[in-house]
Amino acid sequence: MERRNAVKQIAGTKHLEIFADEQDLRNNIEALMKEVRPLWKSAEIKIKVFTNGITNKLVGCHVDQDMEEVVLVRIYGNMTERFIDRENEVKNFQILHAHHRAPELYCTFQNGICYEFIKGTVLDMWLLRNPSIFRLVAKEMAHFHSVEPENGYSSEAALWKSLSMYLTLLKSSHSEPAAGVSSVDNMNDMPSFDILVSEIELLKEHLSQIKSPVVLCHNDLLCNNIIYIEAKGDVKFIDYEYAGYNYQAYDIGNHFNEFAGVSELDFSMYPPQEMQVEWLQSYLEVYKERTGSEPTVTEWEVQKLYVQVNKFSLASHFSWGLWALLQSRYSTIDFDFLRYARERFKQYFKKKDEFLALQFSC
Structure with missing residues (x-):
């Protein structure tokens, strides 16, 4: 563990010059809690390591048996700073908390953050x-999407920039040593680099004509990032490291893809049209109200969004496929990223023609 005495403010949030080494986790946690929860006795701090994350290591810290108060410590995954803007993550966290869409962020440290646990x-x-x-x-996503941009905050859609960055990193990663057991060189049954480039160009040309609104998106709304608070009849979204301005239809399409799960993908779970229509109706009712539009939702509006969402779901497959290839190169997390990438690309090509052919009347 590396620790200096300097404690500074970054973007309005306390920053601790502490580096959390996973090999010395207990001492790291105690050092962080000394700053975040100074009244907690080090010997009484209990640690629970969560295993659902495939980007970072997540640790829950508490002193009471009932876990009434838990501080979450997220230790960033190896090399993830290459494709995740951590300063932007903190800014999104603050903006969302100010709009009652996110928990409290307690502090940042050199390779992670500490924040409030949402019980549910x-x-x-x-x-x-x-x-x-x-x-x-659906309603919570509508609230999320209606958050107004802060002054000076870029509201340009991140999709194409992200895909371009992934391609650049993927190309350069061939000459670097791998952190895990996998390598992007082992790409049997994977699209060639030239095919990846040409498919992104095709998607950009097609999806740019759809004119989906650019809104503040979560961009990673898998089931593990949604907390159901039964007592309040509410849900909350967590983990905002991929959050940022993006296409409305991309965020929803990405969420529908996540119905398939993570560890063992089952795309037969992709929501059928009837379920999507009901979901989109609920979403539009709140989104239109929050953005000052006529609250009545028409059948045409639902159908239009349905077409946009399914088309953008293709871009979601492509984005996470590229992401998984990079993770297979750099991540030390025990997860078969290459298998995940293969499944995402396989589903992309399976649904490509069907979804690109979808149309709605103007």
Whole structure:
């Protein structure tokens, strides 16, 4: 563990010059809690390591048996700073907290953040399909998307810039040593680099004509990032490291893709049209109200968004496929990123013609 005495403010949030070494986790946690929860006795601090994350290591810290107060410590994954803007993550966290869409951010440290734990039920693939819950998710996303940009905050869609960055990193990664057991050189059954480039160009040309609004998006709304608070009849989204301004339809399409799960992908769980229509109806009712539009939702508006969402779901497959290739090169997390990339690209090509052919009347 590396620690200096300097404590500074970064973007209005306390920053600690502490580096959390996973090999010395206990001492690291105690040092962080000394600053974040100074009244906690070090010997009484209990640590729970969560295993759901495939980007970072997440640790819960508490002193009471009932876990009434928990501080979450997220230790950033190896080399993730190459494709995640951590300063932007902190800014998004603050903006969302100010709009009651995110928990409190306690501090940042050299390779992570500490923040408030939201007590509730983490959704799974089956809860995600429960009508009473998916309506809550749709409404919460509408609230998320209606957050106004801060002064000086770029509201340009991040999708094409992100895909270009992934391609650049992927190309350069061939000459670097791999951190994990996998390598992007082992790309059997994977699209060639030239095919990846040409498919992105095709997607950009097609999707740019759709004119989906650019809004503040979560961009990573898998089931583990949604907390159901049953007592309040509410849901909250967590983990904002990929959040930023992006296409409305991309965020929703990405979420629909996540109905397939993470560890064992099952794309037969992708929501059917009837479920999507109900979800989109709930979403538009709140989104139009929050953005000052006529509150009545027409069948044409639902159908238009349905077409946009399914088309942009293709870009989601492509984005996470490239991301997984990079993770296979750099991540030290025990997860088969290459298999995940193969499955995402396979689904992209399976649905490509069907979704690109979808049309709505103007």
